[in-house]
Amino acid sequence: MTDEPVDVDHRADADSSADGVLAREMAVEQRHLDRVYARLATLRIEAAAAERAGYGIARVGNFGALVERDAMVFHAAQRRHTLDAEHEGLVFGRLDRLDKQVHYVGRLGVRSETSELLVIDWRAPAAAAFYQATPADPQGVVRRRMIQSSGETVTGIADDLLDATNAPDGMDLVGDGALLASLSRTTTRGMRDIVATIQREQDEAIRSPASGVTIVAGGPGTGKTAVALHRAAYLLYSDRNRFAGSGVLVVGPSPVFVEYISAVLPSLGEDAATLRSLGGLMASVRPTRRVDPVALSSVKGSLRMRTVLDRAARGSVPGAPRELRLLYRGGLLRLDHDELEKARRAALPKGARRNEVRRVGFDNIFAALWRQAPAALGGRLPKRAVFEEELSEHATFRDFLRAWWPRLTPLRVLSWLSDVERVRRCGRGVLSDAETKALAGSFAELLEVGPTVADVALLDELDAMLGQPRRPRKVKRDAFQIAPGVSEVSTFADRQRAAREASRQRPDDYRDYAHIVVDEAQDVSPMQWRMLGRRGKHASWTIVGDPAQSAWTGDQAEVDQAREAALGAKRRNAYTLSTNYRNSAEIFAVAAGVIRRVAPELPLPVAVRSTGVAPRHVVVAAGELAAVVAAEARALLGEVDGTVGVITAVERRDEVAGWVAGLSAERLQTVTSLEAKGMEYDATLLVEPAQILGEASSGARTLYVALSRATQRLTTVSVDASWLPEDQVSLQHMRNSL
Ligand SMILES: Nc1ncnc2c1ncn2[C@@H]1O[C@H](COP(=O)(O)OP(=O)(O)OP(=O)(O)O)[C@@H](O)[C@H]1O
Numbered sequence: 001m002t003d004e005p006v007d008v009d010h011r012a013d014a015d016s017s018a019d020g021v022l023a024r025e026m027a028v029e030q031r032h033l034d035r036v037y038a039r040l041a042t043l044r045i046e047a048a049a050a051e052r053a054g055y056g057i058a059r060v061g062n063f064g065a066l067v068e069r070d071a072m073v074f075h076a077a078q079r080r081h082t083l084d085a086e087h088e089g090l091v092f093g094r095l096d097r098l099d100k101q102v103h104y105v106g107r108l109g110v111r112s113e114t115s116e117l118l119v120i121d122w123r124a125p126a127a128a129a130f131y132q133a134t135p136a137d138p139q140g141v142v143r144r145r146m147i148q149s150s151g152e153t154v155t156g157i158a159d160d161l162l163d164a165t166n167a168p169d170g171m172d173l174v175g176d177g178a179l180l181a182s183l184s185r186t187t188t189r190g191m192r193d194i195v196a197t198i199q200r201e202q203d204e205a206i207r208s209p210a211s212g213v214t215i216v217a218g219g220p221g222t223g224k225t226a227v228a229l230h231r232a233a234y235l236l237y238s239d240r241n242r243f244a245g246s247g248v249l250v251v252g253p254s255p256v257f258v259e260y261i262s263a264v265l266p267s268l269g270e271d272a273a274t275l276r277s278l279g280g281l282m283a284s285v286r287p288t289r290r291v292d293p294v295a296l297s298s299v300k301g302s303l304r305m306r307t308v309l310d311r312a313a314r315g316s317v318p319g320a321p322r323e324l325r326l327l328y329r330g331g332l333l334r335l336d337h338d339e340l341e342k343a344r345r346a347a348l349p350k351g352a353r354r355n356e357v358r359r360v361g362f363d364n365i366f367a368a369l370w371r372q373a374p375a376a377l378g379g380r381l382p383k384r385a386v387f388e389e390e391l392s393e394h395a396t397f398r399d400f401l402r403a404w405w406p407r408l409t410p411l412r413v414l415s416w417l418s419d420v421e422r423v424r425r426c427g428r429g430v431l432s433d434a435e436t437k438a439l440a441g442s443f444a445e446l447l448e449v450g451p452t453v454a455d456v457a458l459l460d461e462l463d464a465m466l467g468q469p470r471r472p473r474k475v476k477r478d479a480f481q482i483a484p485g486v487s488e489v490s491t492f493a494d495r496q497r498a499a500r501e502a503s504r505q506r507p508d509d510y511r512d513y514a515h516i517v518v519d520e521a522q523d524v525s526p527m528q529w530r531m532l533g534r535r536g537k538h539a540s541w542t543i544v545g546d547p548a549q550s551a552w553t554g555d556q557a558e559v560d561q562a563r564e565a566a567l568g569a570k571r572r573n574a575y576t577l578s579t580n581y582r583n584s585a586e587i588f589a590v591a592a593g594v595i596r597r598v599a600p601e602l603p604l605p606v607a608v609r610s611t612g613v614a615p616r617h618v619v620v621a622a623g624e625l626a627a628v629v630a631a632e633a634r635a636l637l638g639e640v641d642g643t644v645g646v647i648t649a650v651e652r653r654d655e656v657a658g659w660v661a662g663l664s665a666e667r668l669q670t671v672t673s674l675e676a677k678g679m680e681y682d683a684t685l686l687v688e689p690a691q692i693l694g695e696a697s698s699g700a701r702t703l704y705v706a707l708s709r710a711t712q713r714l715t716t717v718s719v720d721a722s723w724l725p726e727d728q729v730s731l732q733h734m735r736n737s738l
Pocket residue numbers: 179182183192193194197198199202218219220221222223224225226227546549581582677678679680708
């Protein structure tokens with residue numbers, strides 16, 4: 001990499017007023033941007049042509065040509081891919097270094113036709129100083145400049161002087177902080193990348209070592225999700241073969257959340273990561289919106305369910321034949337219930353997978369029948385091979401085997417647990433009476449209504465316990481067969497291409513990810529950790545979460561145990577984020593008041609932005625709730641340009657959604673307190689917060705989440721105002737009639 005200085009223009013005789021300096025500096029940056037975009041246009045044309053030509057060379061097929069093709073196709077394909085990505089804000093930073101070099105930082109690296117470095121990719125080591133340098137530790141940077149642009153036009157610049165002693169004469173400083181400007185912008189439906197304003201503590205977590213387990217903690221709005229996504233992009237950049245080849249899986253709490261974050265990686269030019277919600281990890285299962293009560297989902301998430309499921313998976317099949325009676329060669333062959341049970345148990349030693357040892361069960365039946373055949377058949381007894389062959393073709397016998405040891409699906413086994421007596425048998429010693437009844441009741445709805453999110457981890461566990469029926473093996477495709485007759489494993493371009501191909505061709509139940517990012521990790525249950533662990537046996541991990549926002553009401557020791565088992569003995573790298581970039585200070589004060597009541601010692605992040613607008617707490621009579629909620633939602637839509645989130649207790653969601661139906665569908669979303677996890681809106685309207693508080697023993701933490709979703713406006717509407725922190729009571733607006 002050459003670090004030649006690029007064209008810098010400091011004209012001493014120019015206008016020295018603030019506006020004059022700003023205009024001059026913006027013109028300097030505009031000239032650079034023009035150069036970059038012109039170069040980009042050429043590169044785009046060249047890339048398309050080079051790729052076509054490169055594959056033309058490949059068809060010639062000799063070794064020298066392949067090497068040449070390698071270079072051409074690699075650069076061309078990579079370029080075309082990145083050049084086609086979104087380029088708004090392509091160049092967003094500039095570093096003036098002590099050694100007089102000037103580096104521009106942007107979404108991708110761009111060189112001039114003479115290999116001069118016009119832009120450094122933000123993920124490259126040379127760009128790290130843009131995020132990490134401070135006046136206390138300038139890292140060789142004299143001035144850091146943020147460049148804002150719209151399309152291809154520079155719209156603003158903002159400077160930090162990092163090394164005043166070494167600043168050259170005539171170095172101008174302009175602008176206000178770009179971070180605060182970016183925080184005050186309007187929220188759209190999707191999350192946006194923060195590549196231009198990543199802060200130092202965030203950058204350290206993003207660039208944490210690729211191997212091992214990176215753990216990022218921090219309160220609401222500290223950028224944990226943003227860090228997790230930028231880290232995925234960083235890993236894909238730093239070792240594309242490994243991470244794009246075997247895949248990066250990003251897991252979030254809900255489909256609403258996954259939709260919210262889905263645009264961030266593509267905006268960074270990365271589309272190789274797989275995004276899934278916790279309920280969407282099994283390709284064959286789609287959970288419904290049915291939600292388990294918090295206490296029940298803690299039972300379903302508990303490791304105790306392993307015992308229950310294991311017993312269910314190994315138990316007898318409901319409705320299976322209790323005896324076998326077979327007329328064969330004029331004799332009666334008969335196995336009673338005890339003999340059938342013996343054959344089943346002998347085929348299922350501990351750890352055996354039922355679908356995989358089906359053949360052993362069948363063999364046991366043949367053996368038991370053969371033992372009694374001499375007595376039943378006398379002189380008509382054939383040789384054993386003939387006996388087995390004839391039985392295998394005997395229709396009644398085949399029907400019996402199918403009914404006695406069917407191929408089982410996880411859904412079928414779980415639905416057996418709708419029978420309360422079976423749950424009692426399978427749960428002996430691990431489930432209370434109340435838990436037994438609640439589980440059976442919930443599984444009764446499984447076949448009719450569909451599984452809940454917590455059921456998915458149970459189905460996945462059963463899938464692992466039951467195993468796959470044996471299937472003929474498919475011929476394995478050679479990932480490095482790049483074209484018919486052209487096969488090689490040694491060139492970078494091929495690996496690159498194979499990696500991209502691999503991500504497209506990954507099977508639905510793919511499990512061998514190179515890296516797994518888990519967001520909102522505080523809400524992952526022990527059974528869900530096991531489900532994640534099965535998908536990353538050889539993976540490195542990024543775990544992002546905030547224990548204070550957890551809705552888990554079960555045994556914390558179980559969570560720790562399951563999580564440690566999933567992550568394995570890999571090295572841990574821990575980071576803590578301390579600034580809340582989302583909430584205005586006024587809004588976060590309400591959330592802080594709620595969490596302080598249950599966790600007075602908890603370190604809380606600092607909200608850096610103040611809007612001067614106090615949250616609005618409206619107290620109404622029960623009969624007025626619907627009308628006031630609709631009126632307040634309408635008011636918020638008028639006050640902010642962006643999104644409004646209406647947040648309710650789980651059981652009220654549909655009712656409240658009905659109250660605000662008809663208001664802006666693009667800008668307003670009604671979500672439950674649990675769906676609100678990780679989300680962000682310009683304004684939020686909390687309906688009856690006391691009900692969220694009372695939903696479960698984790699109610700205060702869930703209310704803390706709900707109260708910390710808004711960037712600009714927070715309104716609460718309560719019939720029961722007892723939840724209000726004391727310092728907020730004076731702000732409440734009593735309202736008895738409309
Ligand atoms: N360095 C930054 N520059 C600009 N915006 C930022 C920065 N860091 C975070 N943000 C913004 O702050 C908001 C909160 O970030 P994010 O959702 O990642 O926080 P979080 O820690 O995951 O929050 P929570 O735990 O509450 O879900 C987002 O809008 C994000 O874009």
